[in-house]
Amino acid sequence: EDQVTQSPEALRLQEGESSSLNCSYTVSGLRGLFWYRQDPGKGPEFLFTLYSAGEEKEKERLKATLTKKESFLHITAPKPEDSATYLCAVQAYEDRGSTLGRLYFGRGTQLTVWP
Amino acid sequence: DVKVTQSSRxxxxxxxxxxxxxxxxDMDHENMFWYRQDPGLGLRLIYFSYDVKMKEKGDIPxxxxxxxxxKERFSLILESASTNQTSMYLCASSPGGATQETQYFGPGTRLLVL
Structure with missing residues:
Protein backbone atom coordinates (compact mmCIF):
# COMPACT_ATOMS: atom_id res chain seq x y z
CA GLU A 1 0.00 0.00 0.00
CA ASP A 2 1.31 3.42 -0.99
CA GLN A 3 1.96 5.68 1.94
CA VAL A 4 1.85 8.79 -0.24
CA THR A 5 -0.76 9.33 -2.95
CA GLN A 6 -0.69 12.24 -5.36
CA SER A 7 -3.54 13.45 -7.53
CA PRO A 8 -4.18 14.06 -10.27
CA GLU A 9 -1.58 11.99 -12.12
CA ALA A 10 -1.51 14.59 -14.88
CA LEU A 11 -2.86 18.11 -15.15
CA ARG A 12 -3.03 20.40 -18.15
CA LEU A 13 -3.60 24.10 -17.55
CA GLN A 14 -3.77 27.11 -19.76
CA GLU A 15 -1.33 29.85 -18.89
CA GLY A 16 -2.85 31.93 -16.08
CA GLU A 17 -5.32 29.22 -15.00
CA SER A 18 -4.73 28.60 -11.28
CA SER A 19 -5.12 25.14 -9.77
CA SER A 20 -3.98 22.83 -6.97
CA LEU A 21 -2.15 19.54 -6.72
CA ASN A 22 -2.94 17.15 -3.89
CA CYS A 23 -0.72 14.92 -1.76
CA SER A 24 -2.33 12.66 0.84
CA TYR A 25 -0.40 10.43 3.23
CA THR A 26 -1.15 7.56 5.57
CA VAL A 27 1.82 7.61 7.96
CA SER A 28 0.53 8.03 11.49
CA GLY A 29 3.20 10.48 12.65
CA LEU A 30 4.57 13.07 10.26
CA ARG A 31 8.05 14.48 10.82
CA GLY A 32 8.03 16.47 7.61
CA LEU A 33 6.42 16.76 4.19
CA PHE A 34 8.56 17.70 1.20
CA TRP A 35 7.71 19.03 -2.25
CA TYR A 36 10.06 18.65 -5.20
CA ARG A 37 9.97 19.74 -8.83
CA GLN A 38 11.42 17.45 -11.49
CA ASP A 39 12.10 18.46 -15.09
CA PRO A 40 12.34 15.73 -17.76
CA GLY A 41 15.62 13.85 -17.64
CA LYS A 42 16.82 15.62 -14.49
CA GLY A 43 16.97 14.96 -10.76
CA PRO A 44 14.27 16.32 -8.43
CA GLU A 45 14.82 19.85 -7.17
CA PHE A 46 13.79 20.68 -3.61
CA LEU A 47 11.00 23.26 -3.21
CA PHE A 48 9.52 23.21 0.32
CA THR A 49 9.41 21.42 3.64
CA LEU A 50 6.29 21.61 5.83
CA TYR A 51 6.39 20.41 9.41
CA SER A 52 2.98 20.87 11.03
CA ALA A 53 -0.69 21.24 10.15
CA GLY A 54 -1.61 24.80 9.26
CA GLU A 55 1.82 25.67 7.96
CA GLU A 56 2.17 27.41 4.58
CA LYS A 57 5.18 28.24 2.42
CA GLU A 58 5.42 30.25 -0.78
CA LYS A 59 7.84 30.58 -3.63
CA GLU A 60 6.96 32.71 -6.63
CA ARG A 61 3.70 31.28 -8.05
CA LEU A 62 3.73 28.25 -5.76
CA LYS A 63 2.20 27.93 -2.30
CA ALA A 64 2.27 24.74 -0.27
CA THR A 65 -0.13 24.07 2.60
CA LEU A 66 -0.42 21.22 5.08
CA THR A 67 -3.33 19.67 6.95
CA LYS A 68 -3.33 16.60 9.18
CA LYS A 69 -3.62 14.13 6.33
CA GLU A 70 -2.79 16.00 3.13
CA SER A 71 -0.88 18.79 1.50
CA PHE A 72 -1.79 21.02 -1.41
CA LEU A 73 0.51 22.72 -3.86
CA HIS A 74 -1.35 25.74 -5.20
CA ILE A 75 -0.17 27.20 -8.48
CA THR A 76 -1.32 30.75 -9.12
CA ALA A 77 -1.37 32.10 -12.67
CA PRO A 78 1.00 29.43 -13.97
CA LYS A 79 3.39 29.98 -16.86
CA PRO A 80 4.70 27.43 -19.36
CA GLU A 81 8.00 27.30 -17.45
CA ASP A 82 6.10 25.81 -14.49
CA SER A 83 5.57 22.66 -16.56
CA ALA A 84 7.25 19.78 -14.69
CA THR A 85 6.48 16.78 -12.53
CA TYR A 86 5.83 17.70 -8.90
CA LEU A 87 6.76 15.11 -6.30
CA CYS A 88 5.61 14.89 -2.71
CA ALA A 89 7.45 12.93 0.01
CA VAL A 90 6.98 12.34 3.73
CA GLN A 91 9.28 11.54 6.61
CA ALA A 92 7.64 9.42 9.30
CA TYR A 93 7.98 9.21 13.06
CA GLU A 94 7.86 5.42 12.79
CA ASP A 95 11.39 5.50 11.41
CA ARG A 96 14.14 5.55 14.02
CA GLY A 97 17.88 5.33 14.16
CA SER A 98 19.38 4.19 10.90
CA THR A 99 16.15 4.72 8.93
CA LEU A 100 15.40 8.16 10.36
CA GLY A 101 16.37 9.93 7.15
CA ARG A 102 14.18 7.85 4.90
CA LEU A 103 11.54 9.59 2.76
CA TYR A 104 8.49 7.99 1.15
CA PHE A 105 7.67 9.43 -2.25
CA GLY A 106 4.43 9.70 -4.18
CA ARG A 107 4.36 8.98 -7.90
CA GLY A 108 4.06 12.61 -8.84
CA THR A 109 1.74 14.93 -10.77
CA GLN A 110 2.83 15.81 -14.28
CA LEU A 111 1.87 19.43 -14.90
CA THR A 112 1.70 20.91 -18.38
CA VAL A 113 1.01 24.60 -18.83
CA TRP A 114 0.27 25.68 -22.37
CA PRO A 115 0.39 29.23 -23.69
CA ASP B 1 24.60 25.12 -2.25
CA VAL B 2 24.46 21.38 -1.88
CA LYS B 3 26.01 19.60 -4.81
CA VAL B 4 25.44 15.97 -5.63
CA THR B 5 27.18 14.65 -8.71
CA GLN B 6 26.83 11.36 -10.54
CA SER B 7 29.59 9.87 -12.64
CA SER B 8 27.65 9.46 -15.87
CA ARG B 9 24.52 10.99 -17.38
CA ASP B 26 30.24 17.87 -1.20
CA MET B 27 28.26 18.90 1.89
CA ASP B 28 29.52 16.43 4.49
CA HIS B 29 26.13 14.73 4.62
CA GLU B 30 25.71 11.61 6.74
CA ASN B 31 22.97 9.96 4.66
CA MET B 32 23.12 8.90 1.04
CA PHE B 33 20.50 7.14 -1.07
CA TRP B 34 20.09 5.31 -4.36
CA TYR B 35 16.75 5.28 -6.15
CA ARG B 36 15.54 4.10 -9.49
CA GLN B 37 12.75 5.86 -11.34
CA ASP B 38 10.53 4.22 -13.92
CA PRO B 39 7.46 5.62 -15.69
CA GLY B 40 4.32 4.99 -13.67
CA LEU B 41 6.24 3.57 -10.70
CA GLY B 42 7.77 6.72 -9.27
CA LEU B 43 10.92 6.76 -7.18
CA ARG B 44 11.81 3.45 -5.56
CA LEU B 45 14.49 3.17 -2.91
CA ILE B 46 17.19 0.60 -3.63
CA TYR B 47 19.69 1.11 -0.79
CA PHE B 48 20.74 3.82 1.57
CA SER B 49 23.65 4.50 3.88
CA TYR B 50 23.59 6.44 7.15
CA ASP B 51 27.33 6.35 7.81
CA VAL B 52 30.60 5.23 6.26
CA LYS B 53 30.55 1.47 5.66
CA MET B 54 26.95 1.27 6.89
CA LYS B 55 24.04 0.40 4.63
CA GLU B 56 20.38 -0.46 4.77
CA LYS B 57 18.23 -2.21 2.17
CA GLY B 58 15.47 -0.20 0.63
CA ASP B 59 12.38 -1.57 -1.09
CA ILE B 60 14.03 -3.16 -4.14
CA PRO B 61 17.59 -4.25 -3.28
CA LYS B 71 31.69 9.74 3.58
CA GLU B 72 31.30 11.73 0.37
CA ARG B 73 31.03 8.79 -2.03
CA PHE B 74 28.30 6.17 -2.43
CA SER B 75 28.50 3.57 -5.18
CA LEU B 76 25.74 1.42 -6.62
CA ILE B 77 26.83 -1.88 -8.16
CA LEU B 78 24.87 -4.03 -10.53
CA GLU B 79 26.62 -7.38 -10.15
CA SER B 80 25.29 -8.81 -13.42
CA ALA B 81 23.23 -6.31 -15.37
CA SER B 82 19.91 -7.42 -16.77
CA THR B 83 17.52 -5.73 -19.19
CA ASN B 84 14.98 -5.12 -16.41
CA GLN B 85 17.54 -2.87 -14.74
CA THR B 86 17.24 -0.37 -17.59
CA SER B 87 16.11 2.73 -15.76
CA MET B 88 16.93 6.22 -14.48
CA TYR B 89 19.11 6.00 -11.38
CA LEU B 90 19.08 8.87 -8.91
CA CYS B 91 21.42 9.49 -6.01
CA ALA B 92 20.52 11.74 -3.09
CA SER B 93 22.06 12.90 0.17
CA SER B 94 20.71 14.42 3.38
CA PRO B 95 22.40 15.92 6.42
CA GLY B 96 21.60 13.23 9.01
CA GLY B 97 21.03 13.61 12.72
CA ALA B 98 18.23 16.15 12.31
CA THR B 99 14.51 15.84 12.84
CA GLN B 100 13.56 16.81 9.31
CA GLU B 101 15.72 15.44 6.54
CA THR B 102 15.64 17.23 3.22
CA GLN B 103 17.18 15.07 0.48
CA TYR B 104 19.15 16.68 -2.33
CA PHE B 105 19.39 14.88 -5.62
CA GLY B 106 21.98 14.45 -8.31
CA PRO B 107 21.21 14.85 -12.02
CA GLY B 108 20.59 11.14 -12.57
CA THR B 109 22.14 8.40 -14.69
CA ARG B 110 20.07 6.92 -17.48
CA LEU B 111 21.17 3.30 -17.85
CA LEU B 112 20.31 1.16 -20.84
CA VAL B 113 21.07 -2.57 -20.60
CA LEU B 114 21.04 -4.37 -23.94
Missing part, protein backbone atom coordinates in the same frame (compact mmCIF):
# COMPACT_ATOMS: atom_id res chain seq x y z
CA UNK B 10 24.03 8.15 -19.86
CA UNK B 11 25.37 4.61 -19.80
CA UNK B 12 24.88 1.67 -22.16
CA UNK B 13 25.87 -1.79 -20.95
CA UNK B 14 25.39 -5.38 -22.06
CA UNK B 15 23.51 -8.07 -20.17
CA UNK B 16 25.78 -9.78 -17.64
CA UNK B 17 28.22 -6.90 -17.28
CA UNK B 18 29.16 -5.57 -13.87
CA UNK B 19 28.12 -1.93 -13.65
CA UNK B 20 29.30 0.75 -11.24
CA UNK B 21 27.38 3.97 -10.66
CA UNK B 22 29.18 6.57 -8.60
CA UNK B 23 27.75 9.41 -6.55
CA UNK B 24 29.63 12.17 -4.75
CA UNK B 25 28.30 14.88 -2.42
CA UNK B 62 17.60 -7.47 -5.33
CA UNK B 63 20.28 -7.48 -8.01
CA UNK B 64 22.11 -4.50 -6.50
CA UNK B 65 24.81 -3.89 -3.92
CA UNK B 66 26.39 -0.71 -2.58
CA UNK B 67 29.65 0.52 -1.19
CA UNK B 68 30.45 3.49 1.00
CA UNK B 69 34.14 3.60 1.84
CA UNK B 70 34.30 7.39 2.21
Missing amino acids: YLVKRTGEKVFLECVQ EGYSVSREK
Whole structure:
Protein backbone atom coordinates (compact mmCIF):
# COMPACT_ATOMS: atom_id res chain seq x y z
CA GLU A 1 0.00 0.00 0.00
CA ASP A 2 1.31 3.42 -0.99
CA GLN A 3 1.96 5.68 1.94
CA VAL A 4 1.85 8.79 -0.24
CA THR A 5 -0.76 9.33 -2.95
CA GLN A 6 -0.69 12.24 -5.36
CA SER A 7 -3.54 13.45 -7.53
CA PRO A 8 -4.18 14.06 -10.27
CA GLU A 9 -1.58 11.99 -12.12
CA ALA A 10 -1.51 14.59 -14.88
CA LEU A 11 -2.86 18.11 -15.15
CA ARG A 12 -3.03 20.40 -18.15
CA LEU A 13 -3.60 24.10 -17.55
CA GLN A 14 -3.77 27.11 -19.76
CA GLU A 15 -1.33 29.85 -18.89
CA GLY A 16 -2.85 31.93 -16.08
CA GLU A 17 -5.32 29.22 -15.00
CA SER A 18 -4.73 28.60 -11.28
CA SER A 19 -5.12 25.14 -9.77
CA SER A 20 -3.98 22.83 -6.97
CA LEU A 21 -2.15 19.54 -6.72
CA ASN A 22 -2.94 17.15 -3.89
CA CYS A 23 -0.72 14.92 -1.76
CA SER A 24 -2.33 12.66 0.84
CA TYR A 25 -0.40 10.43 3.23
CA THR A 26 -1.15 7.56 5.57
CA VAL A 27 1.82 7.61 7.96
CA SER A 28 0.53 8.03 11.49
CA GLY A 29 3.20 10.48 12.65
CA LEU A 30 4.57 13.07 10.26
CA ARG A 31 8.05 14.48 10.82
CA GLY A 32 8.03 16.47 7.61
CA LEU A 33 6.42 16.76 4.19
CA PHE A 34 8.56 17.70 1.20
CA TRP A 35 7.71 19.03 -2.25
CA TYR A 36 10.06 18.65 -5.20
CA ARG A 37 9.97 19.74 -8.83
CA GLN A 38 11.42 17.45 -11.49
CA ASP A 39 12.10 18.46 -15.09
CA PRO A 40 12.34 15.73 -17.76
CA GLY A 41 15.62 13.85 -17.64
CA LYS A 42 16.82 15.62 -14.49
CA GLY A 43 16.97 14.96 -10.76
CA PRO A 44 14.27 16.32 -8.43
CA GLU A 45 14.82 19.85 -7.17
CA PHE A 46 13.79 20.68 -3.61
CA LEU A 47 11.00 23.26 -3.21
CA PHE A 48 9.52 23.21 0.32
CA THR A 49 9.41 21.42 3.64
CA LEU A 50 6.29 21.61 5.83
CA TYR A 51 6.39 20.41 9.41
CA SER A 52 2.98 20.87 11.03
CA ALA A 53 -0.69 21.24 10.15
CA GLY A 54 -1.61 24.80 9.26
CA GLU A 55 1.82 25.67 7.96
CA GLU A 56 2.17 27.41 4.58
CA LYS A 57 5.18 28.24 2.42
CA GLU A 58 5.42 30.25 -0.78
CA LYS A 59 7.84 30.58 -3.63
CA GLU A 60 6.96 32.71 -6.63
CA ARG A 61 3.70 31.28 -8.05
CA LEU A 62 3.73 28.25 -5.76
CA LYS A 63 2.20 27.93 -2.30
CA ALA A 64 2.27 24.74 -0.27
CA THR A 65 -0.13 24.07 2.60
CA LEU A 66 -0.42 21.22 5.08
CA THR A 67 -3.33 19.67 6.95
CA LYS A 68 -3.33 16.60 9.18
CA LYS A 69 -3.62 14.13 6.33
CA GLU A 70 -2.79 16.00 3.13
CA SER A 71 -0.88 18.79 1.50
CA PHE A 72 -1.79 21.02 -1.41
CA LEU A 73 0.51 22.72 -3.86
CA HIS A 74 -1.35 25.74 -5.20
CA ILE A 75 -0.17 27.20 -8.48
CA THR A 76 -1.32 30.75 -9.12
CA ALA A 77 -1.37 32.10 -12.67
CA PRO A 78 1.00 29.43 -13.97
CA LYS A 79 3.39 29.98 -16.86
CA PRO A 80 4.70 27.43 -19.36
CA GLU A 81 8.00 27.30 -17.45
CA ASP A 82 6.10 25.81 -14.49
CA SER A 83 5.57 22.66 -16.56
CA ALA A 84 7.25 19.78 -14.69
CA THR A 85 6.48 16.78 -12.53
CA TYR A 86 5.83 17.70 -8.90
CA LEU A 87 6.76 15.11 -6.30
CA CYS A 88 5.61 14.89 -2.71
CA ALA A 89 7.45 12.93 0.01
CA VAL A 90 6.98 12.34 3.73
CA GLN A 91 9.28 11.54 6.61
CA ALA A 92 7.64 9.42 9.30
CA TYR A 93 7.98 9.21 13.06
CA GLU A 94 7.86 5.42 12.79
CA ASP A 95 11.39 5.50 11.41
CA ARG A 96 14.14 5.55 14.02
CA GLY A 97 17.88 5.33 14.16
CA SER A 98 19.38 4.19 10.90
CA THR A 99 16.15 4.72 8.93
CA LEU A 100 15.40 8.16 10.36
CA GLY A 101 16.37 9.93 7.15
CA ARG A 102 14.18 7.85 4.90
CA LEU A 103 11.54 9.59 2.76
CA TYR A 104 8.49 7.99 1.15
CA PHE A 105 7.67 9.43 -2.25
CA GLY A 106 4.43 9.70 -4.18
CA ARG A 107 4.36 8.98 -7.90
CA GLY A 108 4.06 12.61 -8.84
CA THR A 109 1.74 14.93 -10.77
CA GLN A 110 2.83 15.81 -14.28
CA LEU A 111 1.87 19.43 -14.90
CA THR A 112 1.70 20.91 -18.38
CA VAL A 113 1.01 24.60 -18.83
CA TRP A 114 0.27 25.68 -22.37
CA PRO A 115 0.39 29.23 -23.69
CA ASP B 1 24.60 25.12 -2.25
CA VAL B 2 24.46 21.38 -1.88
CA LYS B 3 26.01 19.60 -4.81
CA VAL B 4 25.44 15.97 -5.63
CA THR B 5 27.18 14.65 -8.71
CA GLN B 6 26.83 11.36 -10.54
CA SER B 7 29.59 9.87 -12.64
CA SER B 8 27.65 9.46 -15.87
CA ARG B 9 24.52 10.99 -17.38
CA TYR B 10 24.03 8.15 -19.86
CA LEU B 11 25.37 4.61 -19.80
CA VAL B 12 24.88 1.67 -22.16
CA LYS B 13 25.87 -1.79 -20.95
CA ARG B 14 25.39 -5.38 -22.06
CA THR B 15 23.51 -8.07 -20.17
CA GLY B 16 25.78 -9.78 -17.64
CA GLU B 17 28.22 -6.90 -17.28
CA LYS B 18 29.16 -5.57 -13.87
CA VAL B 19 28.12 -1.93 -13.65
CA PHE B 20 29.30 0.75 -11.24
CA LEU B 21 27.38 3.97 -10.66
CA GLU B 22 29.18 6.57 -8.60
CA CYS B 23 27.75 9.41 -6.55
CA VAL B 24 29.63 12.17 -4.75
CA GLN B 25 28.30 14.88 -2.42
CA ASP B 26 30.24 17.87 -1.20
CA MET B 27 28.26 18.90 1.89
CA ASP B 28 29.52 16.43 4.49
CA HIS B 29 26.13 14.73 4.62
CA GLU B 30 25.71 11.61 6.74
CA ASN B 31 22.97 9.96 4.66
CA MET B 32 23.12 8.90 1.04
CA PHE B 33 20.50 7.14 -1.07
CA TRP B 34 20.09 5.31 -4.36
CA TYR B 35 16.75 5.28 -6.15
CA ARG B 36 15.54 4.10 -9.49
CA GLN B 37 12.75 5.86 -11.34
CA ASP B 38 10.53 4.22 -13.92
CA PRO B 39 7.46 5.62 -15.69
CA GLY B 40 4.32 4.99 -13.67
CA LEU B 41 6.24 3.57 -10.70
CA GLY B 42 7.77 6.72 -9.27
CA LEU B 43 10.92 6.76 -7.18
CA ARG B 44 11.81 3.45 -5.56
CA LEU B 45 14.49 3.17 -2.91
CA ILE B 46 17.19 0.60 -3.63
CA TYR B 47 19.69 1.11 -0.79
CA PHE B 48 20.74 3.82 1.57
CA SER B 49 23.65 4.50 3.88
CA TYR B 50 23.59 6.44 7.15
CA ASP B 51 27.33 6.35 7.81
CA VAL B 52 30.60 5.23 6.26
CA LYS B 53 30.55 1.47 5.66
CA MET B 54 26.95 1.27 6.89
CA LYS B 55 24.04 0.40 4.63
CA GLU B 56 20.38 -0.46 4.77
CA LYS B 57 18.23 -2.21 2.17
CA GLY B 58 15.47 -0.20 0.63
CA ASP B 59 12.38 -1.57 -1.09
CA ILE B 60 14.03 -3.16 -4.14
CA PRO B 61 17.59 -4.25 -3.28
CA GLU B 62 17.60 -7.47 -5.33
CA GLY B 63 20.28 -7.48 -8.01
CA TYR B 64 22.11 -4.50 -6.50
CA SER B 65 24.81 -3.89 -3.92
CA VAL B 66 26.39 -0.71 -2.58
CA SER B 67 29.65 0.52 -1.19
CA ARG B 68 30.45 3.49 1.00
CA GLU B 69 34.14 3.60 1.84
CA LYS B 70 34.30 7.39 2.21
CA LYS B 71 31.69 9.74 3.58
CA GLU B 72 31.30 11.73 0.37
CA ARG B 73 31.03 8.79 -2.03
CA PHE B 74 28.30 6.17 -2.43
CA SER B 75 28.50 3.57 -5.18
CA LEU B 76 25.74 1.42 -6.62
CA ILE B 77 26.83 -1.88 -8.16
CA LEU B 78 24.87 -4.03 -10.53
CA GLU B 79 26.62 -7.38 -10.15
CA SER B 80 25.29 -8.81 -13.42
CA ALA B 81 23.23 -6.31 -15.37
CA SER B 82 19.91 -7.42 -16.77
CA THR B 83 17.52 -5.73 -19.19
CA ASN B 84 14.98 -5.12 -16.41
CA GLN B 85 17.54 -2.87 -14.74
CA THR B 86 17.24 -0.37 -17.59
CA SER B 87 16.11 2.73 -15.76
CA MET B 88 16.93 6.22 -14.48
CA TYR B 89 19.11 6.00 -11.38
CA LEU B 90 19.08 8.87 -8.91
CA CYS B 91 21.42 9.49 -6.01
CA ALA B 92 20.52 11.74 -3.09
CA SER B 93 22.06 12.90 0.17
CA SER B 94 20.71 14.42 3.38
CA PRO B 95 22.40 15.92 6.42
CA GLY B 96 21.60 13.23 9.01
CA GLY B 97 21.03 13.61 12.72
CA ALA B 98 18.23 16.15 12.31
CA THR B 99 14.51 15.84 12.84
CA GLN B 100 13.56 16.81 9.31
CA GLU B 101 15.72 15.44 6.54
CA THR B 102 15.64 17.23 3.22
CA GLN B 103 17.18 15.07 0.48
CA TYR B 104 19.15 16.68 -2.33
CA PHE B 105 19.39 14.88 -5.62
CA GLY B 106 21.98 14.45 -8.31
CA PRO B 107 21.21 14.85 -12.02
CA GLY B 108 20.59 11.14 -12.57
CA THR B 109 22.14 8.40 -14.69
CA ARG B 110 20.07 6.92 -17.48
CA LEU B 111 21.17 3.30 -17.85
CA LEU B 112 20.31 1.16 -20.84
CA VAL B 113 21.07 -2.57 -20.60
CA LEU B 114 21.04 -4.37 -23.94
